Amino acid sequence: MNHETQPSTAAPTALPTATEPNGAGSVGSAEAPLRVVLLVGSNRSGRFGPVVARWLLDLLAQHPELDAEVVDVADPPLPAALTDRPTPEEAAQLASVQRRLATADAFLVLTPEYNHSYPAPLKNLLDWYRAEWQAKPVGFVSYGGVSGGLRAVEHLRQVFAELHTVTVRETVSFHQAGAHFDDEGRHRDPGGQADAAAKALFDQLTWWGLALRQAREARPYGG
Template identity: 65%
Template sequence: MDLTTPVPPTRSDAPLKVAVILGSNREGRFGPVVADWFLGRAAGHPGIEARPVDVAETEPPGARDAGGVPLLAWADAFVVVTPEYNHSYPAPLKSLIDRHFAEWQAKPVAFVSYGGVSGGLRAVEHLRQVFAELHATTVRDTVSFHRAGALFDDRGRPKDPGPVDGAAKRMLDQLVWWGRALRDARTRHPYGS
């Protein structure tokens, strides 16, 4: 073997492809601020290749990404960025989830939530039940922004980044662990076979 020739990464070493799903399409939504912040954290995490998926831009059934791949099919793992509306999550997010089935199976899902007093945590609890039914594995740790509008400056940066950056790192570490383990398992033995 020529040691000067780089060895291509094995499947288990390949970057984890993470779809970061922005779950609200409301006019004047705060979600893009939270999603942009999170995408910055994901970009700095080794082993992750993150792409945004915005429910406001993916409403038609059969939507595909810029490369023509069916929406979400390319992802090894998911992060759902969701607000809390009426003690639950938004209807466009439910629609996106329900339009897909195999894409979620045997893959990890993590959550970044935002809202008022609860910080979107009630939405996350509802989503955990939905993803369990779809045979997905949810990551235990989350990132939650209570009274989110007051926590970011006018440039979209957290006013006190330490705690939320730490929470994002812990969650991403768990997502990478689960994502790699489940990707390797699906490669060895396809789920449901």
């Protein structure tokens, strides 16, 4: 069954509008912040993902080495068919996402758990691109019921291995996610265990992001 906790009607659901890359963290600037793309992986009606995403973005804003933006599978959805003849509107959307993924130094994936795995729109996003993922680190934040989305994360690790990424060890997982946030979408335990887990994840993502950015600059990846 699906395990995406429903938000209360008062919880914010909108996410910041994605912007085109501004070059921060791109190749050739070793001192620049790492450009992290947060992938919001659910497009389900009434989804809880934006609540967790806003919490993550607030924490990322406190991490000076990371510069984050959002790619949301629901804004707008990519074509479901992997066609070589997309419509002009589809081609423009695909190109916009491609530019943001290509200039990223690292990725964070936010996923619920659907039927012991991750949502189909997230797999669709991953399958549309290949070189954009390669030789970059990816971290995971999951949410759901009893499992906290961890089974979805384990499946994603296999997929990202095929895409030549480096998955970091630390994760953030919200079990019974709705209980961790109030009706306004605020985390009920600021500075607690979830914040500490996020810091550990960000620290690992930063280490790998810097190391792999330097490696790509020194020698282009040939995967």
